[in-house]
Amino acid sequence: MKVCMAVFCELLEMVEMNVVHVDYAKLFASSLINNQPQPDPYLECLANFLRTEAPRVIGHFRTSLLVSSCLDILNGMILESALPIHSAQKIPGFHEWIRGWNAGGTAVGQFLIPTGDQSESHFTEYVQLLPAISDMQSYVNDILSFYKERIIRREKCYLHQVSLENQCSEMESLKELCSRTSSLYLKNCEVMGQSNSHVRQIYRDYVMGYIEWHFYDELYKLNEMGLRLFP
Structure with a gap:
C-alpha cells in the first residue's frame, strides 16, 4: 500500500511539473471516461494507474473517491493558471x-x-x-x-x-x-x-x-x- 501511495504521489508531482499545456489537462476527464489515450505521456501514466492499479489495491469505491480527488487537483491547477x-x-x-x-x-x-x-x-x-x-x-x-x-x-x-x-x-x-x-x-x-x-x-x-x-x-x-x- 505504501509503495502504491508513493507511485501515485510521484505521478501527481510529475503531472504538476511537466504538463505544460493546460489544454491537455482539460482533456483528462473526457479521455479517461471514454477510455481514450491521453494527449500527454504523464497524464497517460496517471490514467493507467487509475484504471488498473488503483482498483486492484483499494477497491472500486475508493478508486471512485481517488478519481474524483484527482479531477479536483487537475481542475484546481487549471483554474489557478487561467486566473x-x-x-x-x-x-x-x-x-x-x-x-x-x-x-x-x-x-x-x-x-x-x-x-x-x-x-x-x-x-x-x-x-x-x-x-x-x-x-x-x-x-x-x-x-x-x-x-x-x-x-x-x-x-x-x-x-x-x-x-x-x-x-x-x-x-x-x-x-x-x-x-x-x-x-x-x-x-x-x-x-x-x-x-x-x-x-x-x-x-x-x-x-x-x-x-x-x-x-x-x-x-x-x-x-x-x-x-x-x-x-
Missing part, C-alpha cells in the same frame, strides 16, 4: 477554496485506510481521516514552503494572497496559520482517540512523516534558516 495573478484577491475565502482543490488529501487518504473486510466494515470511522489529512497537507505545505516560495522566489503564494484578502502582513498570516494548524492537529488527535486509536495513529504517523519529508527535501531549503528536526 490573473491578482484576481479575486479581496474575496474572503477565495484562495482557501482554491487551495482545498489542490490539497489532494482525499486522494492520499485512500492509501492510508487499511484494506480488507474488517476495515471496510469500519470505513465510516476511517473516513474522518480524509478531511483531517486534507487540511494538514494544505496548511503544513503552506507553512514550510513559505520561505522558498515567498522569501526566495517572491512568488504570489497562498499566504501572500490571503494577506491581501485580509489586509494584513504576511507574517501575521503565517503566525495565524501556524496557530490554526497546531490547534487543529491536537483537536483532531483528541477526537480520533475517542473513537478509534488506530485511526489516530495513522493520522499522527502521516502528519509527522509529511513534516519530516519537507525537511529532507532540499527543494524547501529549510536548512538555510537553520531549522532542524528534533532527534
